[in-house]
Amino acid sequence: MGARELLRGLAHNPALPSTLVDRLIAQADDDLADELAQRPDLDRDQIRALVHRSESALLGLAWAGRLDPADVDPVRWPEAALALLDQGRGRAEWAELLAGDPDPKQRERLAACPGLPTAVSARLAEDPDPRVVAELAIFTADRHLLTRLAGHPHAEVRAGVAGNPAAPPEVLAGLVTVLAGLVGADRRGEDAPLPETCDVCVREPIPFVHDSGCPRRDCELPPGAARDGTHESVIHSLLARAVDNLATPVVVAAELVGHASAYVRRPLAARPDLPVEAAVRLADDPNPGVRADLAENPAVPEDVLRRLAADENREVRRRVIRNPNVPLDLLTRTTGGDLLPRIAAATPDEIRQLAGSPDPQLRMPAAERRDLPPEIRDRLAADQDAKVAKAVAPHPGITEDLLRTMVSGHGVQVLARVAANPDASPALLLDLARHVPPAQRVFREIVTRTDAPAGALELCLTDGRARLIAAAHPSLPVNRIVALLGDADGRVVTAAATNPSLPLSEMEWIIGPVP
Numbered sequence: 223m224g225a226r227e228l229l230r231g232l233a234h235n236p237a238l239p240s241t242l243v244d245r246l247i248a249q250a251d252d253d254l255a256d257e258l259a260q261r262p263d264l265d266r267d268q269i270r271a272l273v274h275r276s277e278s279a280l281l282g283l284a285w286a287g288r289l290d291p292a293d294v295d296p297v298r299w300p301e302a303a304l305a306l307l308d309q310g311r312g313r314a315e316w317a318e319l320l321a322g323d324p325d326p327k328q329r330e331r332l333a334a335c336p337g338l339p340t341a342v343s344a345r346l347a348e349d350p351d352p353r354v355v356a357e358l359a360i361f362t363a364d365r366h367l368l369t370r371l372a373g374h375p376h377a378e379v380r381a382g383v384a385g386n387p388a389a390p391p392e393v394l395a396g397l398v399t400v401l402a403g404l405v406g407a408d409r410r411g412e413d414a415p416l417p418e419t420c421d422v423c424v425r426e427p428i429p430f431v432h433d434s435g436c437p438r439r440d441c442e443l444p445p446g447a448a449r450d451g452t453h454e455s456v457i458h459s460l461l462a463r464a465v466d467n468l469a470t471p472v473v474v475a476a477e478l479v480g481h482a483s484a485y486v487r488r489p490l491a492a493r494p495d496l497p498v499e500a501a502v503r504l505a506d507d508p509n510p511g512v513r514a515d516l517a518e519n520p521a522v523p524e525d526v527l528r529r530l531a532a533d534e535n536r537e538v539r540r541r542v543i544r545n546p547n548v549p550l551d552l553l554t555r556t557t558g559g560d561l562l563p564r565i566a567a568a569t570p571d572e573i574r575q576l577a578g579s580p581d582p583q584l585r586m587p588a589a590e591r592r593d594l595p596p597e598i599r600d601r602l603a604a605d606q607d608a609k610v611a612k613a614v615a616p617h618p619g620i621t622e623d624l625l626r627t628m629v630s631g632h633g634v635q636v637l638a639r640v641a642a643n644p645d646a647s648p649a650l651l652l653d654l655a656r657h658v659p660p661a662q663r664v665f666r667e668i669v670t671r672t673d674a675p676a677g678a679l680e681l682c683l684t685d686g687r688a689r690l691i692a693a694a695h696p697s698l699p700v701n702r703i704v705a706l707l708g709d710a711d712g713r714v715v716t717a718a719a720t721n722p723s724l725p726l727s728e729m730e731w732i733i734g735p736v737p
Contacts, residue, residue, distance in 0.1 A: 227712040227715040227719070228715060229719075230716050230719070231717060234720045236722050239726070240268075242730070243261065243263075246733060247271050247272055250279075255279035266290065269283055269288060269289065284299075289306065300323065307320075308336070314339050317342045318339070321342050329354045330357045333349075333362075334361045338362075340364075343367060347370070352374075356376070358382070359386060368383050368386060368389045372393045380397060380401075384397050385466065387469045389469060397460065399474065461483075465478055465493070466493075472495045480503070488511055491504045492516070492519055493521070494519065496516075496521045505530060510535040510538055513535065514537045514538045515541075516530065517545060520545060520546050520547050531552050531555065542555075546566075550568075553587050555583075562587055565587045565588065573591060577589070577601065582610050588602070589602045589617075592618065599619060608636065613639075615643060616640075618644050620645060634657070634661040638664045638666070638667045641668050648675040651674055655668055655682060662685050662688075665682040665684070665688035666685065668682055680698070680699070690717050693717035697723075
């Protein structure tokens with residue numbers, strides 16, 4: 223196996239001594255430098271050495287917040303300066319410098335940074351490239367500036383304001399009122415100023431309709447974008463953003479309940495302050511995506527949820543089960559596998575009611591709770607229905623005897639979930655790995671445990687997916703770790719090289735002699 227996989231793994235080995243980290247940095251190319259930049263134990267000298275070794279590693283360290291501003295030259299490394307400004311760690315003079323960058327992409331990135339000096343924001347608001355101004359509209363928290371940008375002639379800038387939660391509610395209401403009538407809602411101020419242009423108008427001749435299968439690789443227009451003077455595609459985006467923005471008064475947003483575009487109705491269906499009247503109308507929406515978003519909304523009343531629970535669309539019915547206010551009797555439709563929001567919020571009496579139900583489809587979601595009283599937990603662990611026992615199996619506090627009883631009673635159906643139980647002993651984990659017939663998922667569960675015994679880990683090597691994790695497990699026998707350095711699968715080689723139990727002699731061999 224090539225040295226690249228070995229070096230990549232060793233770069234992430236937490237037990238690699240600092241002196242060997244220095245040797246790796248000294249020979250690193252861009253790829254290896256990127257890997258080394260992810261080490262959490264680098265000191266400032268090592269970070270400086272990596273920065274001068276690779277610009278790619280420089281950016282990784284910058285975006286990870288690990289560069290000292292004193293070590294960054296904004297003229298030489300403007301991308302790194304932007305990363306620190308984005309984290310609020312950059313210097314004000316950097317923002318002033320980058321606001322005059324001839325590359326509009328750089329100014330656009332600057333416009334997305336928080337806490338820009340007022341003078342810089344004002345300059346960006348007058349930028350000749352509307353994409354820069356639109357980015358500022360999305361991210362600025364300056365309410366006065368947002369009020370001004372809401373009247374910008376470019377529709378993309380107004381769309382940025384529409385999605386900004388810092389925008390004043392009256393400004394957002396005005397945007398919706400002015401523009402909704404243009405593409406299908408009921409009212410618009412007759413004398414209100416409309417956008418003069420949008421991205422489609424700037425780039426394409428009239429008339430133009432963007433093909434959803436557009437072959438141009440550099441095309442950034444959305445499918446269906448058109449140039450007919452109405453700026454329709456951008457205004458649809460603006461209305462969708464405004465409706466999704468909880469700062470937009472819900473009374474205004476709800477007026478779009480009958481809007482022609484499902485792209486606008488979907489965020490309305492998901493609003494947590496949705497009025498009941500709007501929920502009733504949206505329950506009959508012809509678009510299943512709208513009904514599905516509505517089904518998971520906690521603002522929806524019970525009678526509407528019951529209608530949606532009988533919806534012809536499977537996804538709509540599934541999303542009803544995810545609603546934190548779903549009536550308990552509808553939980554018989556669940557297939558299990560995770561803790562439902564409604565079960566997480568259930569009262570002790572409700573949990574007791576579910577756990578005592580004659581229907582296993584109701585006992586099963588109750589069994590997903592990890593704070594069950596001991597008597598309910600143990601009763602569910604002894605349940606004759608495998609799905610119920612499987613759901614409760616990872617619950618802490620179950621005795622080893624009861625865990626073993628579950629395995630003998632339900633076999634491979636519960637093995638992986640028993641292996642996930644924090645009270646499963648190393649001896650039990652070993653027996654689970656030896657189980658006949660085997661279950662591949664139990665191997666994948668065992669290798670994630672820090673207390674997995676060496677014997678069980680060796681058996682886990684027989685499963686392809688578990689083998690990748692087992693190779694990096696510090697409890698794997700040293701001779702097996704060393705052997706895996708020559709594995710036919712490069713991913714396994716890399717994993718073995720990350721293993722903190724790898725002998726120092728093997729680490730030095732991978733790096734090679736000191737030049």
